[in-house]
Amino acid sequence: MSWFKHVIRSIDFLNDPELSLQKIEEKITGIGIADYEVKDLTGEKGTTTIVKVRIHRQTEGEKSEKPRTLGIIGSLGGVGVRPKKIGLVSDADGAIVALACMMVFGEMSRRCERLPGDVIISTHVTPSAPILPHDPVPFVGSPINLYELLEIEVDARMDAVLSIDATKANRVAKWSGFAITPPVKEGWVLKLPDEILDIYERVSGRAPCVVPITTQDVTPYGTGISHINSIVQPWLKTNAPVVGVATTARSPIAGSATGANYPIGLEQATRFCIEVAKQYTRKECAFYDTEEFTRLRELYGDMSERFKRRLP
Numbered sequence: 583m584s585w586f587k588h589v590i591r592s593i594d595f596l597n598d599p600e601l602s603l604q605k606i607e608e609k610i611t612g613i614g615i616a617d618y619e620v621k622d623l624t625g626e627k628g629t630t631t632i633v634k635v636r637i638h639r640q641t642e643g644e645k646s647e648k649p650r651t652l653g654i655i656g657s658l659g660g661v662g663v664r665p666k667k668i669g670l671v672s673d674a675d676g677a678i679v680a681l682a683c684m685m686v687f688g689e690m691s692r693r694c695e696r697l698p699g700d701v702i703i704s705t706h707v708t709p710s711a712p713i714l715p716h717d718p719v720p721f722v723g724s725p726i727n728l729y730e731l732l733e734i735e736v737d738a739r740m741d742a743v744l745s746i747d748a749t750k751a752n753r754v755a756k757w758s759g760f761a762i763t764p765p766v767k768e769g770w771v772l773k774l775p776d777e778i779l780d781i782y783e784r785v786s787g788r789a790p791c792v793v794p795i796t797t798q799d800v801t802p803y804g805t806g807i808s809h810i811n812s813i814v815q816p817w818l819k820t821n822a823p824v825v826g827v828a829t830t831a832r833s834p835i836a837g838s839a840t841g842a843n844y845p846i847g848l849e850q851a852t853r854f855c856i857e858v859a860k861q862y863t864r865k866e867c868a869f870y871d872t873e874e875f876t877r878l879r880e881l882y883g884d885m886s887e888r889f890k891r892r893l894p
Contacts, residue, residue, distance in 0.1 A: 586845065589679075591685065596678060598709065613685055614692055618635040625724075625726040627723065627726075632735070633706065634702065636700060637687040637700060650700075651741050652862050653740030654703045655744070660711020662674070662711065672750055672751075672843060677706070679848055683701075683856065701859050701863070712724075720836045721751060722838050729803075743825070745827065746851060749830055750830060755791075756831070761791035761793050762793065763825060764792065770885050771795060772874070774825075778825065799814055803894075813826035823870045827855060830847065
């Protein structure tokens with residue numbers, strides 16, 4: 583199976599100024615996925631199409647122990663900023679990887695290779711998103727409020743979440759390819775477990791690149807506080823641990839820049855998500871140390887409510 587094939591097909595499909603709910607639905611059913619939700623949402627700044635699919639686990643020989651469900655969220659403002667610019671923008675990476683993951687799992691299912699747990703993949707697609715001012719280079723905004731999107735993209739069935747987001751419009755996460763963030767759970771930024779680091783190393787062939795997220799990044803948007811981007815914002819809508827999967831570049835690249843979707847990094851990010859899904863659903867991989875998290879809460883209390891006070 584070629585992950586590159588699915589990434590290239592994802593890029594080609596999303597680079598369409600006439601992308602519509604009907605085309606997306608046809609794509610999902612063509613992949614062979616039957617359990618899906620596709621719907622349009624309209625806000626003050628335009629319309630986007632929400633896409634959510636569920637990849638069902640294997641059922642033969644299923645044990646009584648509760649299976650795990652992994653969430654994969656393609657985070658972005660939009661895949662394009664038409665009519666201001668023609669083509670896919672850098673910010674489209676989250677949707678590209680999410681759709682590529684859907685294609686990979688669809689092909690695995692056709693080949694009768696299913697995981698022991700479910701995978702829920704969600705993202706949204708708009709070819710005409712607004713451009714937002716940002717330092718050092720502009721972001722791409724969403725036509726819909728971020729937290730309205732997250733209400734749908736984050737699913738209560740998700741036991742852990744991978745949040746994929748283009749993370750190039752900054753001066754600190756400067757590597758080619760992709761990087762990962764520490765887990766965020768209930769407001770706490772936690773250490774990365776060895777199993778996640780091991781997967782990163784074997785997928786990328788190098789030492790782990792870890793995005794230096796800060797306390798500011800776990801706070802809600804709309805407070806005037808700066809964020810590297812929205813990569814770990816899904817934590818605000820779930821108690822499940824969230825690990826960011828960041829597509830990166832060696833220089834600051836605007837989210838609204840075209841010609842900046844790098845296939846090698848996108849393929850690696852896709853492969854990372856697939857490998858995490860394999861190990862997580864087989865219970866060979868943890869997203870955080872449960873004992874240390876319990877101890878942190880005993881010592882310092884609940885962080886979640888502090889950060890959620892100003893949640894829109």
